Amino acid sequence: MHTISSLAQAPTERNRSTRGVAVSIKDVSLAYSGRTVLEHLDLEIEAGEFVAIVGRSGCGKSTLLRSVVSLETPQAGSIIIGTHASRTGQPDVRVMFQDSRLLPWKRILPNVMLGLDSSLAPQARRVLAQVGLAERVGDWPATLSGGQRQRVALARALVHDPALLLLDEPLGSLDALTRIEMQELIEDIWRSRGFTALLVTHDVAEAITLADRVILIDGGRVALDEIVHLPRPRTRGSARFAALEERILGRVLQHRASPENQ
Amino acid sequence: MRQALPWVVPIALLLFWQWASSAGVLPSRILPSPRDVLHAFVTLSASGELWTHVRVSTLRALLGFAVGGGLGLGLGLLTGSVRWAETLLDTTLQMVRNIPALALIPLVIVWFGIDESAKLFLVSLGVFFPIYINTFHGIQSVDRGLLEMGRTYGLSGWPLYREIILPGALPSILVGVRFSLGFMWVMLIVAETISARSGIGYMTMNAREFMQTDVMVVGILLYALLGKLADFLAKGLECYWLRWHPAYQAVR
Numbered sequence: 036m037h038t039i040s041s042l043a044q045a046p047t048e049r050n051r052s053t054r055g056v057a058v059s060i061k062d063v064s065l066a067y068s069g070r071t072v073l074e075h076l077d078l079e080i081e082a083g084e085f086v087a088i089v090g091r092s093g094c095g096k097s098t099l100l101r102s103v104v105s106l107e108t109p110q111a112g113s114i115i116i117g118t119h120a121s122r123t124g125q126p127d128v129r130v131m132f133q134d135s136r137l138l139p140w141k142r143i144l145p146n147v148m149l150g151l152d153s154s155l156a157p158q159a160r161r162v163l164a165q166v167g168l169a170e171r172v173g174d175w176p177a178t179l180s181g182g183q184r185q186r187v188a189l190a191r192a193l194v195h196d197p198a199l200l201l202l203d204e205p206l207g208s209l210d211a212l213t214r215i216e217m218q219e220l221i222e223d224i225w226r227s228r229g230f231t232a233l234l235v236t237h238d239v240a241e242a243i244t245l246a247d248r249v250i251l252i253d254g255g256r257v258a259l260d261e262i263v264h265l266p267r268p269r270t271r272g273s274a275r276f277a278a279l280e281e282r283i284l285g286r287v288l289q290h291r292a293s294p295e296n297q
Numbered sequence: 298m299r300q301a302l303p304w305v306v307p308i309a310l311l312l313f314w315q316w317a318s319s320a321g322v323l324p325s326r327i328l329p330s331p332r333d334v335l336h337a338f339v340t341l342s343a344s345g346e347l348w349t350h351v352r353v354s355t356l357r358a359l360l361g362f363a364v365g366g367g368l369g370l371g372l373g374l375l376t377g378s379v380r381w382a383e384t385l386l387d388t389t390l391q392m393v394r395n396i397p398a399l400a401l402i403p404l405v406i407v408w409f410g411i412d413e414s415a416k417l418f419l420v421s422l423g424v425f426f427p428i429y430i431n432t433f434h435g436i437q438s439v440d441r442g443l444l445e446m447g448r449t450y451g452l453s454g455w456p457l458y459r460e461i462i463l464p465g466a467l468p469s470i471l472v473g474v475r476f477s478l479g480f481m482w483v484m485l486i487v488a489e490t491i492s493a494r495s496g497i498g499y500m501t502m503n504a505r506e507f508m509q510t511d512v513m514v515v516g517i518l519l520y521a522l523l524g525k526l527a528d529f530l531a532k533g534l535e536c537y538w539l540r541w542h543p544a545y546q547a548v549r
Binding site: 132134140176 | 442443445446447448449450451452453456460461464465467539540541542543
């Protein structure tokens, strides 16, 4: 269905081509009942880029992601996906949430086919096979483990062949081993399909493992924008990885301590 | 063995009852012996009289259930899904709900006399509120996360309703159905006891005139049996419709 882009390219130059769309977030401000969450935030994401947003809880990173799919409405600013203003239910933007949000009353295959014509069942089966759940198509979500449920949620997002995939801490509630497996799966699929990915996570190591660029949000603004120059697939053990992780973590912690944010 | 266990106590009670009647401890004026009750049952069903009454009562119950339940479901869906309908109607309905349905009997007799519509009204009223409240509550408590997910997948309007809101509210609606089935029989018994020319209640009240305690007991047992049957059917519906629910997985 998709051409696999050359893996030999430099990390930030990969995936510029096939499916992804650019996202342009300009001067976005959002406040909940007087409390400022996002303040004149600007962020440009290139087509096919994998961007990770980190930050301590309550920094507004999830709010930003939710604004991209219009689950939140910023009071000011604009969010343009490709050439269109963002809105919910856009066919080529899909979200993966922290909880799988599978419909408990539908078996796995109908869950993946939510909102799709039944003629697309073969495609749904193919995507389920891709996430390693080909045998579970007829099971109820309640019988799956947390990791398996997130795989189904991933399949559900992928079957729509999104141009932009938003990941709202999708691995936050998984155990460490399952999380590493899922990271590999997400990276593989992103590399083969070339959609734009925006990941919100509290795990700096996860951000560095997956993303072309790591963005730190603090006080409602972009506080750090770091390009990750590490060859893929990235190994956590390497010295450069560790150094980068420490630097970004240092910034996260430094911002927590700084008095101007209180 | 495990299946037989729940029946031990009822059977023991029955045997004790039979013994008490045979030994003359329990006069048949107070309570007839189980054998007499069985005999009355056989005589009544052989003459076809019993089945006529059962059919009339069941039809009344089902008709009342359909009318009251349908209205309760419809209004519950409306107030649960549409904000202005909730604002407009819910307070009123909650106030009316606090009036015991049976307290309306004098008025009902004035309004409808003592014919079929009075019984239909009482049964419908009894059935309406449990279904209304549980439908309303079920819709209100549908998981917000699932609704949000549905919207990001482009669902809105009827597809969103069909795929997420209705199935999400269904467990609560079915609780309402089971409650209302209980009320359905209570209201029917009262309605038929006040005034009727047919039905199980009529049969029982008629038997009282002639001190036929055995027929009275048959009537009472019939109500119990029909109530149990209705509950059994409702449970069956739950097991089928909620088979995805972890709490119902055992019956899969």
